[in-house]
Amino acid sequence: MNHKNAPKSVVRRLPVYLRILDNLIRNDVEIISSKELSDETGFTAEQIRKDLAFFGAFGTRGTGYNTSFLREQILRIIGLDDQTNIVVVGAGHLGTALIRYNVTKNPYVNVVAAFDIDPAVIGEKILDVEVMPISEMKKVVDTYTVKVAVLTVPSEQAQAAVEKIVENGINVIFNFAPTKLRVPEGVYVHNADLSIELQSLIYYATAEKEKTF
Amino acid sequence: MNHKNAPKSVVRRLPVYLRILDNLIRNDVEIISSKELSDETGFTAEQIRKDLAFFGAFGTRGTGYNTSFLREQILRIIGLDDQTNIVVVGAGHLGTALIRYNVTKNPYVNVVAAFDIDPAVIGEKILDVEVMPISEMKKVVDTYTVKVAVLTVPSEQAQAAVEKIVENGINVIFNFAPTKLRVPEGVYVHNADLSIELQSLIYYATAEKEKTF
Numbered sequence: 030m031n032h033k034n035a036p037k038s039v040v041r042r043l044p045v046y047l048r049i050l051d052n053l054i055r056n057d058v059e060i061i062s063s064k065e066l067s068d069e070t071g072f073t074a075e076q077i078r079k080d081l082a083f084f085g086a087f088g089t090r091g092t093g094y095n096t097s098f099l100r101e102q103i104l105r106i107i108g109l110d111d112q113t114n115i116v117v118v119g120a121g122h123l124g125t126a127l128i129r130y131n132v133t134k135n136p137y138v139n140v141v142a143a144f145d146i147d148p149a150v151i152g153e154k155i156l157d158v159e160v161m162p163i164s165e166m167k168k169v170v171d172t173y174t175v176k177v178a179v180l181t182v183p184s185e186q187a188q189a190a191v192e193k194i195v196e197n198g199i200n201v202i203f204n205f206a207p208t209k210l211r212v213p214e215g216v217y218v219h220n221a222d223l224s225i226e227l228q229s230l231i232y233y234a235t236a237e238k239e240k241t242f
Numbered sequence: 243m244n245h246k247n248a249p250k251s252v253v254r255r256l257p258v259y260l261r262i263l264d265n266l267i268r269n270d271v272e273i274i275s276s277k278e279l280s281d282e283t284g285f286t287a288e289q290i291r292k293d294l295a296f297f298g299a300f301g302t303r304g305t306g307y308n309t310s311f312l313r314e315q316i317l318r319i320i321g322l323d324d325q326t327n328i329v330v331v332g333a334g335h336l337g338t339a340l341i342r343y344n345v346t347k348n349p350y351v352n353v354v355a356a357f358d359i360d361p362a363v364i365g366e367k368i369l370d371v372e373v374m375p376i377s378e379m380k381k382v383v384d385t386y387t388v389k390v391a392v393l394t395v396p397s398e399q400a401q402a403a404v405e406k407i408v409e410n411g412i413n414v415i416f417n418f419a420p421t422k423l424r425v426p427e428g429v430y431v432h433n434a435d436l437s438i439e440l441q442s443l444i445y446y447a448t449a450e451k452e453k454t455f
Contacts, residue, residue, distance in 0.1 A: 037284075041439070044441035107448070108448025113444050121339065122342065126336035126339055126394075127336075130336060176448075203439065203440060219443055221436065223340065227390070230430075232248075233414050
């Protein structure tokens with residue numbers, strides 16, 4: 030089965046399905062229809078059927094999807110069979126916040142280390158994650174088979190940091206620095222573009238106003 | 243023109259077009275084709291034509307879009323005609339990071355205040371943004387016609403905080419707390435679900451590995 034060219038929008042929805050399946054399985058639900066998945070996700074049933082059909086035939090017409098089977102398939106497709114080890118590069122406010130509030134609430138992902146260049150924070154712990162010097166990154170990547178780096182350094186340090194990350198063998202980067210990174214072919218950078226999300230929200234603020242006044 | 247029911251995915255792409263148009267205009271580019279917009283955005287030309295056609299006929303067949311005209315239209319559709327005033331609720335690591343690195347890099351959005359319940363941070367400044375007590379929120383909302391609140395408090399405080407926000411007249415919330423918020427009808431909550439984004443990235447890490455080994 031070749032699904033390497035799945036559209037980004039489809040890949041982005043897979044963990045949403047996964048989260049819902051995890052909940053359903055916790056509540057002993059064995060079968061779910063695309064209509065019910067639609068109610069849970071807000072995506073249309075047609076979209077859901079198309080998304081899943083991209084990777085194979087996982088449902089039974091007229092019945093729906095077996096929740097455990099579908100969950101296993103999505104884990105396999107994403108590559109989440111095991112706990113995935115990641116690192117956070119930049120232990121400032123953003124890196125600290127991500128480790129504390131968001132990243133660690135993730136059942137499939139494990140932050141094995143944070144890295145920083147500031148001697149003042151090296152050796153500190155954020156929850157149980159140690160802040161290490163960049164020089165330790167190679168060892169950590171090799172020991173824990175780290176697959177993804179979350180990049181939370183200031184913009185002006187981002188390019189240098191990403192070069193270190195790639196040099197140390199990490200090919201997928203979740204970039205929070207609001208700057209465009211130059212990376213070699215084969216390296217995948219995903220920009221967490223919070224400005225773009227924020228701007229799109231204004232649409233709802235204005236629409237709301239027009240509806241109310 | 244009724245565009246209140248534009249799909250979220252379309253609304254989400256509007257600021258991406260806007261950013262590209264801003265760049266093009268800065269470089270004195272007057273006309274752009276959907277093909278060229280496709281090269282810049284990574285969305286298909288067909289997707290771009292469909293997105294824009296949702297709101298009206300902005301292009302000329304065989305020529306493309308006038309960059310200034312399209313920019314004006316997108317500003318109007320989103321409701322970004324003026325600088326939009328927002329507040330950040332929660333002046334901890336995440337709120338501080340968002341004010342410092344991301345939100346303030348936004349040409350269309352202006353953070354007028356941050357709010358917190360911790361007396362230790364009230365009165366502090368994050369760049370030029372003052373941290374105020376929640377009791378000041380109503381005055382700030384009224385004075386600056388605040389349209390959006392960015393919610394960056396810990397999960398266990400998020401529901402109480404969102405109730406205050408809604409009570410003070412803000413109907414659009416960009417929620418970073420990894421928790422589901424209960425809000426009255428007419429209030430729009432957008433969850434910045436970084437876990438979901440992170441999980442979807444693992445897909446690329448695994449795909450890359452399979453390609454390489």
